[in-house]
Amino acid sequence: MQPMATAAVQARDEGSGVFGFVTALVTLYFTAAMMTQFNEALAVYVGPSMAVIIGTIMVLMFQSKRNVAAFESGGSYTTFERSVVARAATGERIEVPDSTNESRFGLRSMMMVYLIYVMLIGSAELLGVGLLL
8 A cells, every 4th residue: 555545544544443442332331231131121030040041042143143144245335434436447336445634533523422422321320221320
């Protein structure tokens, strides 16, 4: 890759590691809260031990179906934030990453997403469906 293109990709991806990590933590929090609520509700009918076993089996089945669906789709999606359609030498239309030097993780956009995350977790805790209270 050319040095100019490398600089553009680095500028575009600046802050993506922290953003991905925080998003993964929020996802893990809500998944754990959901499983806790599900196991408590199921424990009323089948007992706590069996509720954990049933819940785990259901999660594994769902994840397996999701993985198979993603594998069978052939990965025909682009992972770039911005892309443009260009014509190859053969005349075929291909999607290539956009080379603009704009950061997709601006301070304002990241702070807005973090604020939304805090509001979601706070409202879950206030409603009593979270993990912390």
